[in-house]
Amino acid sequence: MGNRLKGKVAIVTGGGAGIGEAISKKFAKEGAMVVVAGFPEDPVEEVAKEIEEEGGTAIPFTADLSLLANAESCVQLAVKQYGKLDILINNAGTFPEVNLLSDFSEEAFDYLLKNNIRTAFAMSKAALPELQKTKGNIVCAGSESGALGIAQNAPYGGTKGFMHAFAKGLAAEQAQKGVRCNIVAPGPIDTGWTHKDTGPMDKQMEQMVTQGTLMGRRGTPEEVANVYLFLASDEASYVTGAIFPVDGGTLIAKGPAGDQAAQSMKVQPDGQLKLKHSKESHTSIRK
Template identity: 70%
Template sequence: MKKRLEDKVAIVTGGGSGIGEAICKKFANEGARVVVAGFPEDSVEEVANEITKAGGKAVAFTGDLSVEANARKCVELTVQEFGKLDILINNAGVFPEVNLVTDYTEEAFDYMLRHNNKTTFLMSKAALPELQKTKGNIVIAGSEAGMVGIPQNAAYGGTKAFNHAFMRGLAVEQAQFGVRCNCVGPGPIDTAWTHASTGPMDKEMEKTNKIATPIGRLGTPEEVANVYLFLASAEASYVTGAVYMVDGGITLGKGPIGEKADSSMKQEPEGDLDLKHSMDGHTSIRE
């Protein structure tokens, strides 16, 4: 049986941990050659090596992709290594602070604008000439917070709402060149971001994420990667300008509805990927 991304070449930003690691490994399993891109501090080399050892093809690119020269270099490396570019996954993002707007730091806000929005813009700008050649596609990381707004996450949600609107503009603009553009909007996913011990949330928020989700649990990185795979594949040939929510229903949920979820829903699927870096995502503000 032909693999769903056979002969495709993909860049995955933020590919060293969390959802990004799952996307990289899912795509590699489906036949894609993958450029795992991210901060030098992230596990991008490890993820690329793990894919290679499992029989896939991957290379790492390390650098701050909110710098235009680095975004161009990432695309150039991809074409140099694999001859083309079919898919850009703008997954990279940061979640440095949870706070009321009156207390939210300017440092955290500027950091999010750089890595949630500027990186998405610059990587899209750099990749589009290559994607137009291959009639490829872009999938961008949106969020539940960008759809409905969340208290103490208003600034973060604002950056994700930009990504939703930016994607829609790209979808309309780039259709004339044969390029599709979509978003995936995760809700609470089991990564470093959703645990008080590894991210900016407190224990109460960590608990609320589960009970406010109709399915009654956190999602897994692989469950999100499954939707990225669909949107990046030819199966989504008639899908552009869409935001696909992968949120366990939390965007629609009212109150502690997750406590009533059927036990079958609360059970995580086993999954196929060997994920080692789900909790490695950095949430701190770096210079």
């Protein structure tokens, strides 16, 4: 166990699978008391139990966090259980459909707005009064697509562009209250979203996402969680309103750059976390 977040209380939305699981377990490993939050269908209870079995401290919270009343209940649980709230991780999101805009369903668009935007709005609104007391911070899930856009999923990139501007706006207005806010912008990560068998991508798109990185591979959830850890910790005390890409060089890649990467770059690092739910996410598909 580390101590970079010792004594801190954190809520991680979408905390039961994919990148969220890695964040929850990384934070607990570094001493945080974690509220693992997500839909009832997500394995949040399992992740909280696994954290406890590894010597960490965590409790689950299951609800639709796009509803302000549920978001407020989540924050109240953290304060009731642990006495305060220091960190909010707005990680929850969805990747429901891959389609040209002319064929993109209105149902999928509404689902994106609900899970990628409204959840972050509701959770931030509910958490800010407590974060102002502790001089805490928020870290939001952006995306390289929020800067570049993404073909065959323009609405998804649009929601992430909103998240980038939303977090910067929070940073600007909340500095006077002592609250920092930053953005982590992943590229293709090794979760259910980027595999054709577990997400909406087809075989061609699955290949393109790795070819479009300088490193020629997907990132791991733990590699993303490492950056969340830094931004949420006191080590980032002079960082606010910043976007941190964790994309293997996607933003500066030209063409199929991944094909030219050194073999050593294409090998995922061995992680320290025991991640069991990397490919699970009920928010990756519409209900």
